[in-house]
Amino acid sequence: MSQSYRQIFGDGLWNNxxxxxxxxxxxxxxAVTTTATNGLGMGLASMVVLLLTNVIISSIRGIITPQVxxxxxxxxxxxxxTLVDMAINxxxxxxxxxxxxxxxxxxxxxxxxxxxxxxxxxxxxxLAAADALAMGLGFxxxxxxxxxxxxxxxxxxxxxxxxxxxxxxxxxxEITVIPNYSGILLSVLPPGAFIALGLxxxxxxxxxxxxxxxxxxQLVVPTL
Amino acid sequence: MATVASPSYRQRxxxxxxxxxxxxCLVSMLLLIGNMESEExxxxxxxxxxxxxxxxxxxxxxxxxxxxxxxxxxxNINGFTKxxxxxxxxxxxxxxxxxLQSSVGGWGDNIQFIIAADKQGNITGVRxxxxxxxxxxxxxxxxxxxxxxxxxxxxxxxxxxPSQWAVKKDGGEFDQFTGATITPRAMVNGVHRALEVMAEWxxxxxxxxxxxxxxxxxxxxxxxxTAAPTAVEHQQGVNP
Numbered sequence: 001m002s003q004s005y006r007q008i009f010g011d012g013l014w015n016n017x018x019x020x021x022x023x024x025x026x027x028x029x030x031a032v033t034t035t036a037t038n039g040l041g042m043g044l045a046s047m048v049v050l051l052l053t054n055v056i057i058s059s060i061r062g063i064i065t066p067q068v069x070x071x072x073x074x075x076x077x078x079x080x081x082t083l084v085d086m087a088i089n090x091x092x093x094x095x096x097x098x099x100x101x102x103x104x105x106x107x108x109x110x111x112x113x114x115x116x117x118x119x120x121x122x123x124x125x126x127l128a129a130a131d132a133l134a135m136g137l138g139f140x141x142x143x144x145x146x147x148x149x150x151x152x153x154x155x156x157x158x159x160x161x162x163x164x165x166x167x168x169x170x171x172x173x174e175i176t177v178i179p180n181y182s183g184i185l186l187s188v189l190p191p192g193a194f195i196a197l198g199l200x201x202x203x204x205x206x207x208x209x210x211x212x213x214x215x216x217x218q219l220v221v222p223t224l
Numbered sequence: 225m226a227t228v229a230s231p232s233y234r235q236r237x238x239x240x241x242x243x244x245x246x247x248x249c250l251v252s253m254l255l256l257i258g259n260m261e262s263e264e265x266x267x268x269x270x271x272x273x274x275x276x277x278x279x280x281x282x283x284x285x286x287x288x289x290x291x292x293x294x295x296x297x298x299x300n301i302n303g304f305t306k307x308x309x310x311x312x313x314x315x316x317x318x319x320x321x322x323x324l325q326s327s328v329g330g331w332g333d334n335i336q337f338i339i340a341a342d343k344q345g346n347i348t349g350v351r352x353x354x355x356x357x358x359x360x361x362x363x364x365x366x367x368x369x370x371x372x373x374x375x376x377x378x379x380x381x382x383x384x385x386p387s388q389w390a391v392k393k394d395g396g397e398f399d400q401f402t403g404a405t406i407t408p409r410a411m412v413n414g415v416h417r418a419l420e421v422m423a424e425w426x427x428x429x430x431x432x433x434x435x436x437x438x439x440x441x442x443x444x445x446x447x448x449x450t451a452a453p454t455a456v457e458h459q460q461g462v463n464p
């Protein structure tokens with residue numbers, strides 16, 4: 001079960017991306033991506049939780065038996081999410097006001113359990129940490145792209161309120177793409193999320209097909 | 225079945241049970257510690273948030289007490305979807321304003337708001353605390369999105385007749401949003417109803433307050449003047 005870091009990151013960022021390859025975590029993805037900033041916040045919070053759970057589960061994988069692994073993993077993930085939730089609320093309260101909703105939602109993110117079960121429980125701590133980073137980054141960029149698409153079409157801005165999330169030094173991120181834009185309401189409403197996700201998945205399929213026909217050895221088989 | 229990777233004792237039910245129990249114990253302790261460490265800081269933050277919100281609707285010059293510590297909850301008030309929380313703002317021991325927090329039913333879900341009015345019943349501020357109205361259409365009730373919510377400022381039950389307390393579409397004084405009437409209508413009705421509840425509550429407070437103040441002042445005053453109680457009795461006898 002040895003995988004190169006290159007392969008891990010390739011899987012996480014593109015081939016076996018959480019949202020586009022594994023088709024997991026779609027519920028938080030569709031719910032929070034009304035702006036690129038929300039997507040970024042959700043992505044970062046998921047990545048932190050994923051990193052912690054992967055490392056913890058990988059380091060105790062020796063004592064977990066297959067029969068009770070699911071309840072053990074769920075208890076650990078729920079604990080980590082709750083602790084992260086309390087820590088951010090206590091220490092970074094302004095951030096919590098922006099992210100608070102998303103952090104609790106991470107418990108319902110089946111991608112975390114998916115990675116714990118399929119990767120961290122079978123690999124060493126370093127590989128598990130790399131996998132968490134790769135999957136987290138992959139999830140984050142998809143969230144930002146979908147959030148960005150919906151935000152530009154829906155309200156004509158990009159990364160609005162980013163300084164609330166990242167601090168005032170990131171105020172330059174807030175761009176008004178189309179001034180005085182009334183916006184396509186559909187894009188901000190839930191159907192807009194489905195349409196944006198569908199377009200992104202179709203884009204990935206087209207690119208993969210191109211790659212495949214160009215180089216027949218590079219078969220892309222999404223696996224969990 | 226027993227291999228180096230999974231020795232035989234791990235196949236037993238007691239191992240599984242012990243593992244689960246152990247992990248649950250460990251996790252409960254962690255959560256307990258985390259909760260103990262963060263509880264106080266979080267409640268301080270929440271208090272500060274509430275104080276900030278109060279500052280948004282009530283000018284600091286109007287009160288010197290802590291209204292958030294004197295909240296009274298009124299159940300089953302018509303027109304609201306949640307119990308009404310109402311608190312007095314006092315200045316130098318006198319009631320100076322009333323703060324009310326509750327929810328009304330909007331288009332999406334409950335719209336939670338806070339409102340304050342001075343003792344003449346003029347609104348000093350209204351803010352929406354949380355809502356789930358359609359983004360882009362009906363979220364103009366947020367101060368971030370539009371100044372609509374500030375147009376309540378200064379109005380009272382006297383400044384507008386009951387029929388004027390409505391959106392323009394219904395013949396009232398307040399703008400609706402393009403494509404969204406239900407949300408502003410709910411807000412206008414909620415604010416109007418809140419004013420009525422606050423006025424009624426203020427009456428009760430004022431009616432119950434003077435005797436309480438007299439009781440507090442009586443002990444020093446009653447000792448020298450023994451004739452005072454009979455005068456009070458006399459008045460009470462005449463009044464009905």
